[in-house]
Amino acid sequence: MFPREYRGVAFVVGLFLVVQVGALALVPEFAAGGYQAVENPDNPANSVLYVVAIVAMTGVMLAACRYDFDGAIRLLIVGVSAWLSWYVFSALVPPLAAAVPAVAVAVGLIVHPEWYVIDTAGVLMGAGAAGLFGISFGLLPALILLAVLAVYDAVSVYGTEHMLSLAEGVMDLNIPVVLVIPLSVSYSLLDGEAASDEAAGVDADEEVDADSETDAEAEGDVDAAADTSPDADAAGEVPDSPEPGDRDAFFIGLGDAVIPTVLIASAATFSPAANLAVPLLGVNLPALLAMVGTLGGLLVLMRWVIRGRAHAGLPLLNGGAIGGYLIGSIAAGVPLLEALGLATFF
Secondary structure, three states, X not given: OOHHHHHHHHHHHHHHHHHHHHHHHHHHHHHHOOOOOOOOOOOOHHHHHHHHHHXXXXXXXXXXXXXXXXXXXXXXXXXXXXXXXXXXXXXXXXXXXXXXXXXXXXXXXXXXXXXXXXXHHHHHHHHHHHHHHHOXXXXXXXXXXXXXXXXXXXXXXXXXXXHHHHHHHHHHHOOOOEEEEEOOOXXXXXXXXXXXXXXXXXXOOEEEEXXXXXXXXXXXXOOEEOOOOOOOOOOOOOOOOOOHHHOOEEEEEHHHHHHHHHHHHHXXXXXXXXXOOOOOOOXXXXXXXXXXXXXXXXXXXXXXXXXXXXXXXXXXXXHHHHHHHHHHHHHOOXXXXXXXXXXXXX
């Protein structure tokens, strides 16, 4: 691995941490504000409905890219960005005042969609969406959601490969369906360098808000570690791709950061484990180790991405989150059935 790629990995880990910590900080505010999106957060059917919505949104986005409705997709994502940003800012300032920075996010994406604008919007969207879903998905629905989306992601990348097609369709839109990881100080997304760079992920799951419609789909969750260069082949490799040390940026889907964070926020909200003494955050051991597991999966994913191959992100990321959560639950003395959200059924 080249030194600047180490910096790139550190940067993406930092972005994931901001999304995770941001979601944990927002959970108490969202819960107090009555933002829970469902009546019964413990109902497993919530996960099924959400997955169906993701698949449907994926189809819509693929059709839009195919029939040149890219502009409509761009406006939709910009609108979702402003909406989720408003949720985040309203936890800090009065709702009316929160509209000002939320609109500024949308204007920035339209007027100057440079990589740092996209990453800022993506982090706000990710933290907001994960927080909203964290208080809306109980432990069992959250675990089902992560497990099903991990399988779906693997099938869509290694099997049907439609996530790779979606990645190619949205990369030129300069919208926060991806997090941009620059590997050089002078890198500029607006200079067109992104067209020849390698991508780490496209998962059309971002509908988390509403993914969340909320976010995982509306955002077009990009979670495969995929190469989106014009001459990428079916496997996501580019025959004449630059040497590893010559790349200027990586891209990783925003959904890769959001989906595992849903479990982290859910654990912080619904797990009976005692809270840890962490200032400003209501975090317990299951949530903390779910964070650690997610970041461990991210490091493995980035190692694969640097080698230039397309990979599904959620199997590693969600698997790490689930594994860390279960280990943390057992270590905190939570019975396994209760940790899985199954205690009420027995």
